[in-house]
Structure formats: C-alpha cells, structure tokens
Amino acid sequence: MKQLKVCWLSAGVSSFIAGYLAKNVNKYIYIDIENQHEDSMRFIKDCEKVLGKDIEILKSPYRNVQNVILSQRYVNGPGGAKCTQILKRRVRKEWEYQYRDYDITYVWGFDVNEKKRADRLLESMPEFKHEFPLIDKGFTKSNSHALLERLGIKRPKMYDLGYSNNNCVGCVKGGMGYWNKIRKDFPEVFKRMAEIEREIGHSCIKGIFLDQLDPNRGRANEVIPDCGIACQLALDKEV
Numbered sequence: 001m002k003q004l005k006v007c008w009l010s011a012g013v014s015s016f017i018a019g020y021l022a023k024n025v026n027k028y029i030y031i032d033i034e035n036q037h038e039d040s041m042r043f044i045k046d047c048e049k050v051l052g053k054d055i056e057i058l059k060s061p062y063r064n065v066q067n068v069i070l071s072q073r074y075v076n077g078p079g080g081a082k083c084t085q086i087l088k089r090r091v092r093k094e095w096e097y098q099y100r101d102y103d104i105t106y107v108w109g110f111d112v113n114e115k116k117r118a119d120r121l122l123e124s125m126p127e128f129k130h131e132f133p134l135i136d137k138g139f140t141k142s143n144s145h146a147l148l149e150r151l152g153i154k155r156p157k158m159y160d161l162g163y164s165n166n167n168c169v170g171c172v173k174g175g176m177g178y179w180n181k182i183r184k185d186f187p188e189v190f191k192r193m194a195e196i197e198r199e200i201g202h203s204c205i206k207g208i209f210l211d212q213l214d215p216n217r218g219r220a221n222e223v224i225p226d227c228g229i230a231c232q233l234a235l236d237k238e239v
Helices: 013-021 039-051 065-072 080-096 111-126 141-150 176-185 187-200 228-234
Strands: 001-010 028-029 055-058 102-107 130-133
Touching: 013 039, 013 080, 013 141, 028 039, 028 080, 065 080, 102 141, 111 130, 111 176, 176 187
Parallel strands: 001 028, 001 102, 028 055, 102 130
Antiparallel strands: none
C-alpha cells in the first residue's frame, strides 16, 4: 500500500506545531467552519508559508453550527455535539474513504500533559498509525506557543482575547463562564444562539437557556475542551 502521512490542523497552536515538528508530512488539512474567528484563516495562511506546503481546505455542505443545530434540532448531549459530528467528523470520514487504499499515518497535537488522550486515540483508531511529536519532545502548550512566536507567526486572535483555544466563536460545549464571556466579546453570537435554543427547545448549558443566564454566573477564564478532530474519535464506533 502507498504510504501517506497526514496532519489535521485545527487552527490551534498545538496542531500546527505538531505538524511543523513532524517529519515527511504529505498532507496538511484544515476543515473550515464559518463559525471560526475570521483571524483563523489568516493563521492558516501564515502556517502555510512556514511549512512551505499548501494546506488543503475542506468544508461541510452544512457550513456552520447554526445550520446543523436547526436541521438536527439538537445541540449537545451524552453522544457529543452534532456540530462536531457533522462539520468535522463526517468530513474526516468522507476523506478517509477516498484514501482507503493508503496506509495512513496521522500526526496529532496532543502535548505532554495529554498522554491519556493519546492512549485513548490509539485504542479507538488501531487501523491507522499515529505520531505525537509534542509528547515525544516533552512539549507543553506553553512550549508550543513559545515556538510559534519564534517562528514569527502571530497566534489566532481568540487566544489574545483570553480563550483557552481557537474553537468556533460560541462553542456549544462551553459553560456559564464561557458563554458570559461570549456575551461580552461577541454579543451578536450570544443573541443568535439564545434565539436558536428557544426555537428548537434545547439549550447549550444543561438546565438553563442562555436568555436566562445570570451575567455573573460561571468561572472566569473557563477552560473548555478543544474541538479538534480528535474529540469525536472515542465515539467513532457509536455514531
């Protein structure tokens, strides 16, 4: 079988640094979602220049989170977020089917503090080979950000605004503190999601609709899960 090494970029710092450190990567792929901050594409293009290779852009026909939620009448739950399943996981699975005749190695951006996540990934995807450059080199997230700066790439603006990752603006996996920060930083995003919640009768935050959320609730600088390709892998056999 033909060999193919692939790095899925999430528009986050860690996934790019993993791809930068990896050797002999054949393809860099980014799944574009309309809900990403507009600065994300600038970041991808800057990464492309440093890598010296084109980054392939894929996109779901659903285009954005709102389209998924309204069509599925579902936000988030024990089975995961529908937006992640459709906008990311489905796109990846369709790509994998096109390359089913290749022996694929994936490069992942888990850092040295995420070894357990890497182990779970190995268990959930035994049909592929996997590399974890950040773990191999003992890199933390802080190390990745430092190397990005040395490479002359400005990190995505969501980090500078105080968010822990570069997820979609208005991630349905966020809690009270996260959504109150979105209310302040992106009021139009907060308002639209609150309207959609009422329209479908389901909320992002368990037990409370956004239009009922006390502006003072939640923890400042709340950390939410990174919504990269890896976050649905554990569910691959179930959904």
